[in-house]
Amino acid sequence: MILVEQFNNKKLAAEAAVTYIKSGMTVGLGSGSTVNWMLKKIGELVQDGLTIKGIPSSIKTETLAREYGIPLTDFSNVTTIDLAIDGADEIDDQLNLLKGGGGSLVREKIVDAMASELIIIADQSKIVSQLGAFSLPVEIVPFGFELTARNIAELGGVPTLRKKDNRVFVSDNGNYILDCKFDNIQNPKRLHEKLKLLVGVVETGLFVGMTDKLIVARNGKIETLVNTR
Ligand SMILES: O=C(CO)[C@H](O)[C@H](O)COP(=O)(O)O
Numbered sequence: 001m002i003l004v005e006q007f008n009n010k011k012l013a014a015e016a017a018v019t020y021i022k023s024g025m026t027v028g029l030g031s032g033s034t035v036n037w038m039l040k041k042i043g044e045l046v047q048d049g050l051t052i053k054g055i056p057s058s059i060k061t062e063t064l065a066r067e068y069g070i071p072l073t074d075f076s077n078v079t080t081i082d083l084a085i086d087g088a089d090e091i092d093d094q095l096n097l098l099k100g101g102g103g104s105l106v107r108e109k110i111v112d113a114m115a116s117e118l119i120i121i122a123d124q125s126k127i128v129s130q131l132g133a134f135s136l137p138v139e140i141v142p143f144g145f146e147l148t149a150r151n152i153a154e155l156g157g158v159p160t161l162r163k164k165d166n167r168v169f170v171s172d173n174g175n176y177i178l179d180c181k182f183d184n185i186q187n188p189k190r191l192h193e194k195l196k197l198l199v200g201v202v203e204t205g206l207f208v209g210m211t212d213k214l215i216v217a218r219n220g221k222i223e224t225l226v227n228t229r
Pocket residue numbers: 030031032033034035086087088089098099100101102103104105108
């Protein structure tokens with residue numbers, strides 16, 4: 001039997017988030033396949049007269065945004081981002097995130113952290129009770145990566161150097177990524193802090209306490225959760 005997904009939940013969540021974008025805004029553009037649906041929709045709205053400026057969080061997003069005709073800007077021209085919309089690999093019930101499956105975690109974190117509001121878009125497959133089934137991406141400086149990997153292993157992770165097409169994957173920032181298996185990340189903030197203290201670590205895929213709103217599509221229905229912290 002072939003199971004065909006009845007609804008495109010990523011597309012639904014992305015299009016629901018776009019309704020929060022208003023003309024005049026500077027919008028942080030996340031990365032990933034869910035965000036790509038958002039870019040398509042923003043492109044259509046721009047054709048219809050929406051005036052925004054986007055700040056992309058990856059070269060892939062930048063390329064696609066340009067193809068869709070979305071006007072872009074950068075940090076030399078803005079002091080604030082009104083709204084950022086991004087995807088995630090895992091989302092826990094505190095709306096903490098595990099991100100970086102697409103390898104864009106550093107730029108995503110910079111864009112998301114700068115935004116006055118961060119909306120996360122996802123289908124239901126991303127909702128978990130505890131982060132960590134997905135290996136945690138950690139971006140590291142290439143020099144001495146073997147040592148950084150050993151130090152991460154001492155914290156209880158099992159790091160694997162990310163490869164693509166049989167070559168070491170290199171991020172948009174020229175760095176490597178270690179996908180680190182931690183069984184059950186019980187305290188994401190603490191783990192993030194410990195990893196950040198290791199020399200050679202640039203950034204982790206743990207986005208703790210950053211989400212303002214989660215838009216998740218489940219079986220064709222949208223649920224919106226607002227972080228009231
Ligand atoms: O963190 C990310 C990329 O670094 C993405 O947001 C995350 O991987 C979600 O991707 P998708 O929408 O394709 O499931």
